[in-house]
Amino acid sequence: MKNLILGLFLFGFIATGHSQILLEEAKIEYRPVSMQLDPDTNYLEIIIPEKKVGEFQQDPLAFMKANFDAKKLALDNKDADIVKFEVYFKSRKGFLVALFDDQGELISTNQKFKDVRLPEDARLEILRTNKDAVIKGTKYIAYSKGWDIDKEFYRVKISDGQKTQRLRINRQNNRHSIAQNQ
Structure with a gap:
């Protein structure tokens, strides 16, 4: 039994000695995705x-x-x-x-984005002027020149029972105003 344990120990030691292989250093270069246009399209x-x-x-x-x-x-x-x-x-x-x-x-x-959350003051203004209104849909539209937003507004569809209205809410300097009924 002693010889068997010694033999297994010796076999394990020799087997692990042979399994140690040295690898060369792998060199990885990062190349960002090419942003070249397809010449045909x-x-x-x-x-x-x-x-x-x-x-x-x-x-x-x-x-x-x-x-x-x-x-x-x-x-x-x-x-x-x-x-x-x-x-x-x-x-x-x-x-x-x-x-x-x-x-x-x-x-x-x-x-242009649909189903956006209206700013709090715009929602309160709509609900103040239209007591039992429910907001059915919203769209956000904005235009910019350079990085500065030049013009932005919301189009809102509200329903008050049988009656449906479309509102345009202009946004300027973080203030909102209901511009017109459409």
């Missing part, structure tokens, strides 16, 4: 995942600034003689279209 599709749900819809311009490098796109396509290019960002709830110049500088944006 002048089209490029890149999927940018959100880190948390609703991040894109909450602040589309900040999401674009943090996750998309327009200057790299312009640099990768400098041989294509691009004067301006449009970039589309889309989600289930809406989209953002951004127009850039040949240097990758933002010229303007256009964004």
Whole structure:
């Protein structure tokens, strides 16, 4: 029995000694995704995942600034003689279209989202002027020149029993005003 245990111990020691193989160092180079347009279609599709749900819809311009490098796109396509290019960002709830110049500088944006949560003061104003109203749907629309939002408003569909109304709520300097009934 003693010989058997000693033999197994010796076999295990020899087997582990032979299994120790030295590996050479692996070199890994990081190459970011090429942002070169397809020469036939002048089209490029890149999927940018959100880190948390609703991040894109909450602040589309900040999401674009943090996750998309327009200057790299312009640099990768400098041989294509691009004067301006449009970039589309889309989600289930809406989209953002951004127009850039040949240097990758933002010229303007256009964004539209549906089923957005209205700001608290706008909701209270709607409920104050329309006592028994129920908000049926909302849309947020905004335009910018460069990185500054130039014009933004909400379109709201409300129902008061049998009657349905459409309201437009302008937003300027973090203040809201119901502009018109549509």
